[in-house]
Amino acid sequence: MIYRKSEIKPQTLLMIKKMYKLLRKSDHPNIIKIENAYEDMSKLYFVIEDLEGPSLFDLVMDQGKLTEAAAQHIMTQLLSVFQFLAKRGLCVRHLPLENIYFSEPDNV
Numbered sequence: 001m002i003y004r005k006s007e008i009k010p011q012t013l014l015m016i017k018k019m020y021k022l023l024r025k026s027d028h029p030n031i032i033k034i035e036n037a038y039e040d041m042s043k044l045y046f047v048i049e050d051l052e053g054p055s056l057f058d059l060v061m062d063q064g065k066l067t068e069a070a071a072q073h074i075m076t077q078l079l080s081v082f083q084f085l086a087k088r089g090l091c092v093r094h095l096p097l098e099n100i101y102f103s104e105p106d107n108v
Contacts, residue, residue: 001046016044019090028084030077032101053102060097074100 005013023034033049056074060066066074078100082092 001048003044003046005042005044013044020046022088022090026084026088028081030081031084051101051103053104055098056100056102057097059102 003013003016008016020034020037023031024037032051035047035049037047038045054062078095085092
């Protein structure tokens, strides 16, 4: 992940750095692992774990809809993440389907 500093408000940049520090220490099976971060004069770089699976957006576009069992499984995992973050003082305000990934192609 690469962020251009010129496109980010200073307060947002501080929030991203704070979130990085928190998530770097966190261990949750449904949150992507941030391996490292680098910063230069114009950009912020995050090294994240490699995921083999599709995004939820891609899955829905390919299948048209999810089964009730699949939707329940995904929602259970998402609610687990929200609870984990809330206990650490964070909340998710915007989570597009494109940002929800599966660790493996068959792990839906």
